[in-house]
Amino acid sequence: MEYENIEILFVEDSVDDAALTIRALNKSGFTHKLLHVKDGAEALDFLYCRGVFSSRNPNQFPNLILLDLKMPKVSGIQVLEQVKADKRMKSIPVVMLTSSNEGPDIERCFELGANSYIVKPVESDNFFKTIKEIGLYWMILSQPPHL
Amino acid sequence: MKKHISDGLETTHLLNLKNSEQKNQTAELIIANKEIALQNEDKENRAAELIIANKELIFQIQEKENRAAELVIANKELAFQNEEKENRAAELVIANKELAFQNKEKEKRAAELIIANKELAFQNKEKEKRAEELITANRELKNAEEDIRILNEELEQKVIERTAQLESANKELGSFSYSVSHDLRAPIRAINGYSKILLEDYVENLDAEGEKILQSIIYNSKKMGLLIDDLLAFSKLGRKPVTVAEIDMNGLVQQIKEELIFEKGDHIPEFDFEILPNAEGDKSLIRQVWINLISNAIKYASNKANTHIQIGSYLEENMVVYFVKDNGAGFDMQYYDKLFGVFQRLHSQEEFEGTGIGLAIVQKIVHRHNGNVWAESELEKGSCFYFSLPAIN
Numbered sequence: 001m002e003y004e005n006i007e008i009l010f011v012e013d014s015v016d017d018a019a020l021t022i023r024a025l026n027k028s029g030f031t032h033k034l035l036h037v038k039d040g041a042e043a044l045d046f047l048y049c050r051g052v053f054s055s056r057n058p059n060q061f062p063n064l065i066l067l068d069l070k071m072p073k074v075s076g077i078q079v080l081e082q083v084k085a086d087k088r089m090k091s092i093p094v095v096m097l098t099s100s101n102e103g104p105d106i107e108r109c110f111e112l113g114a115n116s117y118i119v120k121p122v123e124s125d126n127f128f129k130t131i132k133e134i135g136l137y138w139m140i141l142s143q144p145p146h147l
Numbered sequence: 148m149k150k151h152i153s154d155g156l157e158t159t160h161l162l163n164l165k166n167s168e169q170k171n172q173t174a175e176l177i178i179a180n181k182e183i184a185l186q187n188e189d190k191e192n193r194a195a196e197l198i199i200a201n202k203e204l205i206f207q208i209q210e211k212e213n214r215a216a217e218l219v220i221a222n223k224e225l226a227f228q229n230e231e232k233e234n235r236a237a238e239l240v241i242a243n244k245e246l247a248f249q250n251k252e253k254e255k256r257a258a259e260l261i262i263a264n265k266e267l268a269f270q271n272k273e274k275e276k277r278a279e280e281l282i283t284a285n286r287e288l289k290n291a292e293e294d295i296r297i298l299n300e301e302l303e304q305k306v307i308e309r310t311a312q313l314e315s316a317n318k319e320l321g322s323f324s325y326s327v328s329h330d331l332r333a334p335i336r337a338i339n340g341y342s343k344i345l346l347e348d349y350v351e352n353l354d355a356e357g358e359k360i361l362q363s364i365i366y367n368s369k370k371m372g373l374l375i376d377d378l379l380a381f382s383k384l385g386r387k388p389v390t391v392a393e394i395d396m397n398g399l400v401q402q403i404k405e406e407l408i409f410e411k412g413d414h415i416p417e418f419d420f421e422i423l424p425n426a427e428g429d430k431s432l433i434r435q436v437w438i439n440l441i442s443n444a445i446k447y448a449s450n451k452a453n454t455h456i457q458i459g460s461y462l463e464e465n466m467v468v469y470f471v472k473d474n475g476a477g478f479d480m481q482y483y484d485k486l487f488g489v490f491q492r493l494h495s496q497e498e499f500e501g502t503g504i505g506l507a508i509v510q511k512i513v514h515r516h517n518g519n520v521w522a523e524s525e526l527e528k529g530s531c532f533y534f535s536l537p538a539i540n
Binding site: 020122124127 | 325332333335336340342343365369371372375376
């Protein structure tokens with residue numbers, strides 16, 4: 001039952017960023033059920049109940065997707081594109097997390113329907129603060145869509 | 148002749164009167180008369196004939212006279228004609244002489260023409276030579292043109308190659324920037340983050356020295372992050388296109404001042420504003436120039452009891468010169484050449500924080516606007532930074 005009732009789907013290939021992000025959320029007092037997957041392919045497997053996720057309830061969707069941009073196999077943009085093109089999932093808020101504001105990604109992400117685009121701060125205090133604010137805004141302040 | 152005829156008639160008349168007396172004789176006389184009459188008749192005939200002949204003669208004489216007159220006339224005519232012919236001959240002689248003269252002239256002319264012809268032939272030859280020379284010169288010119296064309300083509304090729312090299316270098320720089328910002332930031336974030344976790348959750352396992360070292364790791368990784376961000380911002384400037392429009396300078400500077408004061412919180416500096424003329428520039432870039440200069444002024448004057456910042460401008464030729472003057476720490480003008488260098492600092496990190504990119508960014512932006520940037524300063528008295536932008540016509 002570990003894949004049931006997932007509230008936050010966290011897609012991040014960097015073990016370190018994942019550890020720091022999860023710690024930041026825990027330290028900030030969020031108790032939401034979070035699933036960390038290591039790339040876009042795993043994220044799509046989860047959302048479409050494939051592979052190791054084939055037994056999970058296909059009618060359940062997370063309330064928030066935290067999506068890293070640059071990942072092996074399937075990139076964050078590709079996951080975003082599929083999620084926002086899927087009638088059942090397009091209302092799930094997707095927050096893009098990226099290591100840099102370089103490259104032509106920002107516009108593309110918003111065109112595809114990303115709800116937010118966050119550059120991960122290098123400095124840990126700022127990083128913790130940013131993650132906390134993301135959680136606060138999307139999981140508490142913002143009303144989740146009725147799926 | 149007529150006298151003869153009348154004589155005869157008179158005789159005849161006397162005889163007839165004597166007839167009455169002499170009959171015999173009468174008859175004879177008649178006969179004789181008759182004879183005479185006949186003879187008279189003959190004579191008359193002869194006379195008539197003579198008259199005719201006379202007339203004829205007269206006519207002939209007349210004719211001869213006419214002829215003679217005609218001959219005279221004809222002679223006269225001939226004489227006249229002769230004279231004419233002589234005149235003509237004389238004229239012909241003159242004409243001949245004239246002709247001879249003319250011939251001579253013509254010969255002279257012909258000789259002259261031959262000379263002229265020779266001259267012409269010579270000139271023609273010269274012209275041909277010239278033409279040949281011209282053809283040669285033309286050929287040389289064409290060859291030169293061809294050389295130039297080839298050189299131009301080579302140049303164009305080189306330009307194309309260089310442009311391609313530059314483009315690929317730019318692309319490389321772009322992807323380098325991307326990987327610097329993306330790939331270098333992640334490990335620094337990890338170092339900084341984990342250090343922070345150690346400090347927060349495991350500090351009781353460290354002694355004072357260990358904690359100090361941990362603080363240094365956090366501080367340095369943070370600084371490295373800032374340096375990378377600044378370096379990227381600086382390299383981005385070179386690639387960002389400059390879009391020029393009129394900038395409302397008063398509005399822009401006022402807005403920046405408010406933002407900087409808001410960030411600053413306490414120790415609010417005292418601003419002295421002059422009304423600034425507008426200038427041409429890329430608003431987002433010029434905004435960065437003002438932010439860097441004004442925040443520098445605030446920063447370097449922060450040790451003073453009263454931070455006084457003066458912002459003003461003046462016109463110089465076609466440029467507007469803006470300045471930001473502070474009463475801060477200032478700098479030693481002997482290090483002026485390092486002032487606008489990338490990551491060059493004239494103050495220690497302990498004195499004033501900073502990576503040393505701010506003024507390099509200012510210079511790069513102003514230069515991209517064909518403007519200039521310079522400064523004047525005196526240690527402990529303060530600095531004044533100037534930059535120029537094209538004025539509005």
